[in-house]
Amino acid sequence: MQKILYPPKNQWSQLLERPDNGLEDVYDTARGVLDDVQRNGDAALIKYTSIFDGVQLSQLQVSQEEVDEACMQVSCNLKDAILVAKKNIEIFHQAQKQQREVVETMPGVQCWQKSVAIEKVGLYIPGGTAPLFSTVLMLGIPAQIAGCKEVVLCTPANKEGKVDPAILYAASLVEVSRIYKLGGIQAIGAMAYGTETVPSVAKIFGPGNRFVTAAKQLVSLKDVAIDMPAGPSEVMVMADESADAAFIASDLLSQAEHGADSQVIFVTNNENMLREVEEEVEKQLEELPRKEIAKKALDNSRLIVLNDADEMLDMCNQYAPEHLIISMRDDELIGNKVVNAGSVFLGNYSPESAGDYASGTNHTLPTHGYANAFSGVNLDSYMKKITFQKISAFGLAKLGPSIEIMAEAEQLMAHKNAVTVRLKKMNV
Incomplete structure (x- = not known):
């Protein structure tokens, strides 16, 4: 580690530079794989899993038998530790739920906000040098609490075509809908575009290497939402x-x-x-x-x-x-x-x-x-906020003239008329 004593502020930016993430070097690779997945679906997923992960898959989806077998392989000590973590993560994220509050901005004008779960979400779980079963809890629990209807999980398999048992055990605890033996760019493409086997989702969550990060950024430009840059x-x-x-x-x-x-x-x-x-x-x-x-x-x-x-x-x-x-x-x-x-x-x-x-x-x-x-990821990451308003005749009589003046100033006369016809009907 480099030691620096009492650097002046004009040197701080240089001292705090991050390592080059190398994304520019992988964008072309990511684009090529994503395009292939979009065009050729499962065939492309199998091809790139063989090329990048060195495993030839006969099936992409993890079966229930594989999940059951994996759960038996996880030690009791690890299961107990995972359950402690699960409980604490649930308590913390459950507390983030918000009650609907109706706000009367002026007499007769009521506004409120409703939280609605994103229906279909995708979770990416790294499984390379360190299979991150803890990330299954971190991403799956808030999805469960939010009420997402479909939760798809992608994680790479090992050379034998098996997924880490602790990952599958954690996924079973948080009621993931479907699990696929997919990693890297091809996993992100599958969840973004959908294939014969893997459904498309509305938002993708989860960390990954620079290829995964580049792929997430590219699909977020027009195809699907992502949790954050990572x-x-x-x-x-x-x-x-x-x-x-x-x-x-x-x-x-x-x-x-x-x-x-x-x-x-x-x-x-x-x-x-x-x-x-x-x-x-x-x-x-x-x-x-x-x-x-x-x-x-x-x-x-x-x-x-x-x-x-x-x-x-x-x-x-x-x-x-x-x-x-x-x-x-x-x-x-x-x-x-x-x-x-x-x-x-x-x-x-x-x-x-x-x-x-x-x-x-x-x-x-x-x-x-x-x-x-x-x-960071939180309960709201899995929710959409829909605003509502209800205006009474009395409320519109009070608010309407301000709307008319503003709409006319912006030269949007149809906007003004939407208020005017109502005020005339009320003889205001």
């Missing part, structure tokens, strides 16, 4: 002398092990803390099974000392991290001043991995600085 995982940790260097190092490495293109940023106002964290990172790194991946991510990462907490906060809001850990004495006070972050973890005993798995918050979050404009 890219390599990242964390920023802000700490003062009250923090524990071993804790911080473990948090930095927990993100670094996601992938070689991940990034971790440590910011402190204490040079001794920087040295301690650096030593702990080196020590803990050697114990990791995925240390080679983590090492590559650390090449993209920084240890930074700033003058005070205000500068640390300014840098955080400029970076807009996916995950932000605040290990400082005034963690809540400082946390309240954060305006750009996907998910915030306060204090020494709130590891980022708690949010990744089981505390209840959603781990599908905006990356690459998009936290300055996007929220």
Whole structure:
């Protein structure tokens, strides 16, 4: 990790640059595969699964027998842990439900908003070096609570044509409608366009590699909605002398092990803390099974000392991290001043991995600085808001003249007339 002491603000942008996500290099590949899937359906899905994943599928959909068999293979300890996570995620997302509230904007004019579930959604679950069964919970539970009628899940199979058992167990818990052995660009194309076997959906959720990200962006231009722009995982940790260097190092490495293109940023106002964290990172790194991946991510990462907490906060809001850990004495006070972050973890005993798995918050979050404009996945991500209004004759008599004046000023006379004919009918 690169160490930087007291950099001036005019250097911050350069210091906070993310690794090149390489999307420009994969757009042409993604377009070609997507076009083929749109034209040739299942045949294209089977072809690209063979090319990219090295598996020849005889059937795309996971059978109920495969799900039942997988559920038997998951250990009791893991099942118990998944059930704890499921309960907490349900509680947190259930609390996001909003009651309909009728607002009378003026006498006789009532307006309200109705939340309606998106009927058909698609979930993409990575299954490569780390099969993310936790993401099944994070995406499937809010879909279930929202009331989505059809939930399609795509995840790549292994070389034997099998899906990770924990992924199938989690999918069974959240009542996914259909599961397909599809990964990469072809999975996104299948859910966007539909094929003989895979239904098209209205919105696609889920993280993925740069090919998946490029494919999601391309299909979102005109074919289907997506949850958010996403890219390599990242964390920023802000700490003062009250923090524990071993804790911080473990948090930095927990993100670094996601992938070689991940990034971790440590910011402190204490040079001794920087040295301690650096030593702990080196020590803990050697114990990791995925240390080679983590090492590559650390090449993209920084240890930074700033003058005070205000500068640390300014840098955080400029970076807009996916995950932000605040290990400082005034963690809540400082946390309240954060305006750009996907998910915030306060204090020494709130590891980022708690949010990744089981505390209840959603781990599908905006990356690459998009936290300055996007929220993470939540219940509203699966809902549409439809507005309603009901105006009485009395209400229109009061409001109508203002509408007529505004419509005439915009030279939209039919708009004006829609009010005028009603007012005449009422002899107003």
